[in-house]
Amino acid sequence: MAEKLELKFDPNTIEHLGVSLYSQLPSVLSELISNSWDADAENITIEFEDSETDKTIKFIDDGHGMTLSELNDNYLVIGRNRRKAQSTGLSPKGRKVIGKKGLGKLAVFGICNTIEVISVKDGTKNHFLMNIEDIKQAKGYSYSPEEKIREQPTSEKNGTTVHLKGIRRKTGFDLYKIALSISKKFTILDKIELNLSLNGGAPTKVTNELKYESLNRQFSWDFPDVKYDEKYQYWDKIKGEIITLDTPVKDTEMRGVYLVSRGKIVNIASFYGARDNDQFHNYVTGYLEVDFIDDFGVDVISTDRHSLNWENDQTKELQLYLQAVIKKIGMEWKNKRRDAKRETIQKEHDRDIVAWQATLPTYERELSHRIIDPILLDSAIDTQKASTIIDGIIDKFDNQAYKEYASQIADISSEGDIPKLLQLMDEWKAIEAKQFKDLAYSRIEVIKQFEEHINTNTREVPTLHNFLKKFSWLLDPRILEFRDEVTYSKLLKEAFSDESFGDSDRRIDFLCSNALGEILYVIEIKRSKYKVDLNALEQGWSYGAFLKDKYASSTGFSKVVVFVVGGEKSDEYRFKAKEKTYMDSGEVFVKTYRELLEQSKEYHKEFIGAYDSHNPQKITSP
Secondary structure, three states, rough: OOOOOEEEEOOOHHHHHHHOOOOOOOHHHHHHHHHHHHHOOOOOEEEEEEEOOEEEEEEOOOOOOOOOOHHHHHHOOOOOOOHHOOOOOOOOOOOOOOOOOOOHHHHHHHHHEEEEEEEEEOOOOEEEEEEEEHHHHHHOEEOOEEEEEEEEEEOOOOOEEEEEEEEOOOOOOOOOHHHHHHHHHHHOOOEEEEEEEOOOOEEEEEOHHHOOOOEEEEEEEOOOOOOOOOOOOOHHHHHEEEEEOOOOOOOOHHHHEEEEOOEEEEEEEEEOOOOOHHHHHHHHEEEEOOHHHOOOOOOOOOOOOOOEEOOOHHHHHHHHHHHHHHHHHHHHHHHHHHHHHHHHHHHHHOOHHHHHHOOOOHHHHHHHHHHHHHHHOOOOOOOHHHHHHHHHHHHOHHHHHHHHHHHHHHHHHOOOHHHHHHHHHHHHHHHHHHHHHHHHHHHHHHHHHHHHHOOOOOOOOHHHHHHHHOHHHHHHOOEEEEEEOOOOOOHHHHOOOOOOOOHHHHHEEEEEEEEOOOOEEEEEEOOOOOOOOHHHHHHHHHHHHHHHHHHHHHHHOOOOEEEEEOOOOOOOHHHHHHHHHHHHHHOEEEHHHHHHHHHHHHHHHHHHHHHHHHOOOOOOOO
């Protein structure tokens, strides 16, 4: 029999793996819950006490408890691999053991100074106390806990109580938030009863379903499913569910897919390198069980169980599989969401979109999908509004000019832009029906004046600056909101102080956004005879990268697009290569004034036709 209880350790271990690693209450409690699960507990009670002067937590389970020898040889040994020690990796009742690294026992010191452990097994009770400051001061790399009770006979039932004292926490205990956080960390809560209470009040039950209670699910995908990638050797061992919601996931912790092994998360919600799709990614959540990762031969789970080691060859294969899953579900989601709103429109508004599209020629049918599908997919457009917009599209679809304009919108716009632009197009058509002649004259006069500015090498400030600001449609129909930007000059000078740009060029002419505010446009205007070269191109890219890095998270835009406008483009090979690279990535576009002029003429051919028919001094359209 052991003479005394003894914890053997390096004091730095306690500091780094206890206090530093586990600082959040839910993470600490999840480690205790894991221990209770491994001890075959059926019931766990966590009692929170909160007074003006003190906070304590009492964690109680009805597991098999521990004898003095088990406490000394197992519980008090840091780094003990429970699975190897038990050889089968199973608890006495056949549960898959969660504990592996032997470090979870240190978690409590991340939030408190003192713990009392009381354990009863087979009629014998042991009780001891450990203090973090005493442990840090211990010499000889070992520490003897303060024993309160040693192998005392008792009639109490088996189980373990861990009493956390000296809680280093200023805020109170919010049971619902704690329960929700715990629910996100496990999928075994249907097999164990877990209740929280505060100051002896009514219990709050923690369940698997709690994490989903506030989510209005719309569609779901169950696993395993062979259709995603049967070549992946573990496809049939992946279990769980991925769901999408009717509205965006408000809880950012739930946005993405969790990975779980043995009932506890091993990777927080993520998209595993799948290409970012803001719309789909905002709607998806779920949990997938990947227990097979414990058989990889090497430990790929981080100590805090927030992430796998994705540099391992086997986890890389899993990552590729998950990317394929997310991509395919994203495509299916778009179709499901489109079909659901289309069916609702047919049922509630008696508009059969499918039947109408079936009557169209192949090209027009494709165009109808390109302009109608984004409306059906856009969560910001309710069924009533979607039906109204689509009715307007259908009613006008026999108008060739309307179809051409709609096609141009679909070509130049992202899916999120199209619904708003179509609404604006409807408003424009209404004005056109009443005042076509006046509108045609005014727009053609603008184009003529723009051409005159180009031919006379007008200075960009203030003439072209104000002209393009007032008539923003000349630049790009997607850019709907302009605001002068003067406040960034100092920041940009500081950010690019080591660059070779002259002071006269170090400014942004416009900052603007698209209709939904998701894209921030940076407009750099040069003189009408200025030849845009590699330096100007790189300067524009640098501005965009700086603004996205510094402001994207706080302002809400997800992308920065830079336009550099000048009289000519350099024909130097490096410029042309870099221009193509930036254009393909959608980061920087170089436009000449002549291109803008021809573009505006193309967009307004209908106006030009009306103008030509009423004015002997015609403007030449392309």
